[in-house]
Amino acid sequence: MELEERVNLVIKKINLFIRVIGLIIFIGIILTFLLGTIKIFSYEFTSKSAMWVVWILWWPLLYLTLFFLGRSWCGFLCPLRFTNQLGNKLNEGKLINFRKWSFIPFVLFFIVVYIEQISGLFLSTKITLSFFIGFLILSILTGIFLKRGLFCRLFCPIGTLLGVFSRLSIIGVRVRKKICEKCSEKWCILGRKEQPCPMFNDVPNIQSNKDCLICTNCIKNCPYSSAHIGITRPGKEIENRINFTLSESYFIIALLGLSFILTNKGVFLIRKIILLFNLEVTGYLLRGFDFVFSIGIFLLVFSLFGIVCAKLNQIKLKGFLTESGYYYLPIVFGIMFFTIFFGFLGPTLHFKDGFISYSKAIILIISGMWSAYLIKKAYSNFFVKILQLIFLIIIFSLWALLLIPANIDTQNTEVTVTPGEIIHMNAYSMGFSPNIINIKVDTKTVMEIKNLDFTHSFDIDELNVHEILKGDSTTLVEFTPKKTGEFLFTCNLPGHTEAGMKGKIVVN
Ligand code: SF4
Ligand code: SF4
Known part of the structure; x- marks a missing residue:
């Protein structure tokens, strides 16, 4: 048996198993957000660990897998597809002319990113949980009211991004043309063992990864081993101008x-x-x-x-x-x-x-x-x-x-604070001013941080100081350093420290 055939056989068998594991992890994360901590054997899984799994592990790794695995996340692990199918089971839903509305996912994507930016999604368990629950409800409702996987096609912002970039992936579902030409039943379109294509792809002519979830339905439905996951030349579909809009x-x-x-x-x-x-x-x-x-x-x-x-x-x-x-x-x-x-x-x-x-x-x-x-x-x-x-x-x-690593805004602004004096600081995209602060050990330090734009955070990891700075408002931060030394302060929103939101507290 050829390697490609063996891979396809394994994929057919493990799809459901992987999806169930994905759903268990997702439910575990939601429970952790709701309860604060859940115990798995002797390990205590906290909402902080759950945030780490979601934003530090899952999100960048998802992006990393795109080139090698295309939209496999959507077909194999995504819990929202699971809940969308649950909605489908409750009611068959309506087929709409989704091609006419193909701009919707792109607009929605930017709306969601804007809300993420101003809300501080990556820092807050509450906001992350709200996003999860919001999209869970949306996936169920679209499953009830719209036919098959139109949630993935029209409403999922992650699927939108993955779909566009999966055009550069090295794998994709393809068919053996000669077999399809002789096939009169077209089981991949009508459905046989599994539901027909959830994305309404014209499987016998498929040439693009963009709207393929790699859910393997067509592979399972095809009795002639024509539909399969194949290795493709990355970007070939762009050279051939497939399904451009x-x-x-x-x-x-x-x-x-x-x-x-x-x-x-x-x-x-x-x-x-x-x-x-x-x-x-x-x-x-x-x-x-x-x-x-x-x-x-x-x-x-x-x-x-x-x-x-x-x-x-x-x-x-x-x-x-x-x-x-x-x-x-x-x-x-x-x-x-x-x-x-x-x-x-x-x-x-x-x-x-x-x-x-x-x-x-x-x-x-x-x-x-x-x-x-x-x-x-x-x-x-x-x-x-x-x-x-x-x-x-x-x-x-x-x-x-x-x-080029240096910041445009390179001037350091330094202050030395006498005991009892309040430190007035501005937080902005992407920096803090002042960004060097000299304080005394064992002395209560009070900072009034005015955040001039959207949500940021103020974190001194070594002194265990963590505050969310709401947009366009002032936050009071108090701490008493117990040791001398230099301590880095940052905004822990992903990318912000790297972009320049950092400074140091010097404790004498
Ligand atoms: S993919 Fe399979 S079921 Fe679909 S047209 Fe080709 S041979 Fe027929
Ligand atoms: S083309 Fe096949 S693998 Fe891709 S979404 Fe449709 S049924 Fe699933």
Whole structure:
């Protein structure tokens, strides 16, 4: 038996087993959030450990597996698919014209990310729990009212991101064309042992990973071993322009705008613009401004390049914009990969700054070259090719500058505090001011921290000080250091320390 056949056989058998394990872990995490602690044999699993499992382990690793396993998470482990199927079982639901609404998941994705940013989701068990429960309810309701897996296709923000990037994966469900051509029953479409494709894919002609959950239903339904999980050349479906849509093309470019404001230099530049025009935006609106401004600029520049290229190539603008965003997918994937991977895992694994910068540079170069290759293959018109490469070089250079480790906002602001004096501090994206504070040992220290924008945190791990700083408000922090030395203070939101939200307390 060939390796591919053996893998497919194992996958068919273990799918349900893995899904049940995934559901047990998910229920365990929800119970931990609700009860604070659960005991597993002699080990006490606390809500802090659950947060660690969710945001430090699961989220960056999910991203890491994308290249090798595509959307296997959706088909094998996702508890929301389980609950969505539960809804399907309660009521068959309605089939809607989901292709007409294909822009919805992209808009929803940014709305959820904005709420995540202003709410401090990664720091708060309550907010994480609310998100989980909210999406659980949504998955059940969509299961009841909409047919099959339309939740995964239209409403799941994680599935949206995974779907777009799975176009670059090395595995995918494919069919053996010659067998399908002779097959008159089309069990993969009608269903046999299992439900038909939950994503309404045209399985006998499948060529894209984007909307395939790797749920293996079609593999189990096909009696002729045509549908199978195969090894594919990463990005081949982009070269072949499979299932391109204008909204997905714009979504890819919008992700650049999102990545930009997840860097300190990006936010710092936008804040300078706010100061320049004396705009009165504070708190949550400030983060909203970051989103709209940054994403808007990237989409605008992309559209302008598109207009010029479409004119040069004498093709329809809509057609041109629909395809050109996809050629930047590799570089966007590279940028998002290091933003998420180092942002979340960096503080836990204590990577050195130099290692992070070199790794980012290598990922940027490889992913940039991949995008350049796709652009070179896609266009025959010399000027169009050059203009697209210029846009790519702009993206590449911008991120190369963002990766240089020094902060734009490099001035240190230092204060020395006398006993009884209150320390007034500002927290902003992405820094603290003052960022060097001299205090006395065994003396009560009182800090009044004014958070100028969205939710941050103030953490001195070594002194066990942890406070959430709500957006646009002032938080009182009190502690008494019992030892002398230098102690790092940070904002523990993933990526914020790395982006510059740190300083030191010097205890004499
Ligand atoms: S995948 Fe299997 S069931 Fe579907 S058309 Fe091909 S041979 Fe027939
Ligand atoms: S194409 Fe097959 S594996 Fe993919 S979602 Fe549909 S049924 Fe599942």
